[in-house]
Amino acid sequence: MLIRVSLNCPSLLRRLVRALVQVIVVWLLVRLVRDSPPPQTRLTVKELVFSGPRKVQYPRNHVLLWTQMRSGSSLLGTLLHSPAWTFYTEEPLRGREALGANFLGDLFRCQFSKYQKYFKEWSLGDQGNDYDTKRLCKDEPSLCDDPALTEAMCQVAKLRLLRVVAAPLQIAEPLLQDTSLKVRVVHLVRDPRAVLASRTRVVSRDSSRGVNKEAFNRTLMDPAHVCAWYRQNLITARVFSHSFPGRYTLVRYEDLSLYPTRELRRLYAFIGLPYTAIVANKIAFNMYGVMTLMSTHPYSTYRNSTATVFEWLGHVSFEDVERIQQQCGDVLTAYGYRVFTSRQEYESVHNQVLLPLSAEMEELIL
Template structure:
């Protein structure tokens, strides 16, 4: 959560050739009666069924998808507003899904390593866009989110848990990048917001989504700042210059240092500058992003066993 994935998914789903599914694994987490092993199997099963457009055998999930629980599924919302009877028929969703060239799933609650079994299934032809965001920015954003939605609880800002998740994904990313170099790519949220058009074109090419004039115009509106920045905590528009690094001006240095200590290996792996003092943190002349080694060498260098 707060990784920028909604913003990136929004840019990648402007083509009518995509079929988008919002965080389908969400409902499986927090179920105390379900073992971790069964939970993982359930998640893989539903992801497989969505990728294969098998909505009819998932009535419980389909009802949530249509009712608006997964509220970024724009095709479903439009369909429900125009032809309500078709909207509630899972066969309609299966047909829309089957007609699409690319099935795009946004996954936040699932560890990267949990997807490995699906990469082995050739009929799925799964590709992974591994989106990362500076963990200091994630922590700062979550603190602001809790101010707006206190019911989410302070566990959301647990630095040890956040960095633990980053570390697990980093370790797995090195393996996946080695085994599936043409089906894995790493994308920094900060790069997507600062160089929106370049990175949007690269992601469309990687995923096999046509970069049409309609897509280009929508991306250009974001890149040129023609879309007003959305202040809503779940908003989709961003100010590419300010939004990714706003935390540098407001986040207390003691909290920045806590995240840096916990996430040291992750920061180095993904090319994020470590600030040694508050003066460095506030010095806008110091670029927060540092060059990364080509060909996923950063991942290999800093994955489990690598130096921080």
């Protein structure tokens, strides 16, 4: 029986053609990986699809973006995986802290088949994992019935980036010791007063906007707990900087917001990728207010960063600031944030929150 498709249904025809093309392309891509020549002559999937074929070096860039919740890591993660030759995984340790470094190492090696349940969450869940791969999974779900496509996309990427939130920095040490991976760590910090203010605002928002209020329990709203985490991570950061030179760097969210081009150029050099026009365009869209209509959602990565970086000062009372500073004064000083000593000072120096870093802290920033 012949199936006739009316020419008066162009949208149906387009969908059929698109689906057919996607199946063919993905089949070719998987074959490309499985039957590829030696690594030094291998074509990356994303370059083949988006940039045209050319010979590239086998990827040796594995980067951990490490931070706490509400520190701007969604934005930085978006900016670091702007090029087409990256593979991005968000918050793999959320709810899996016990799996630790071994799990992260397996993800760096693209071994999704070892974690079938997690793979389903990775490909079908709400996290903003690798965009190109998840787009293929969404358009043609059968392509992601097993991890073959995802592993293929991961294996040919120049950069494999994992964003880790709400886990002790010390977990990364075995990965830095693993000479087969040569992992680099980008440690993102934000003024703890701003972090707590942001968490408070998220909790107070209407849950209908897709906000997960349960992510912030009482402990995560406690300044003493939050700043104890900062102290422990700072101790670990000093160890990493000394023991693994050139493979750890610190970035303050405030510096990223005020000087995005400078900081992104530095970070791209650190992770071993070129700073291209694509990256510059991404900065313009995400950080200079080009997409302001999309910036009101609490998890949006679009904002006018220079205008909003110290916005928390207008929402937090001096009494709350004092309460946080009692628990976090040493942390604020160590990371180069001003400690306000009076209400008058707090209300008059809103644009002077950042202070010069000490020589010791400067060593953590390559």
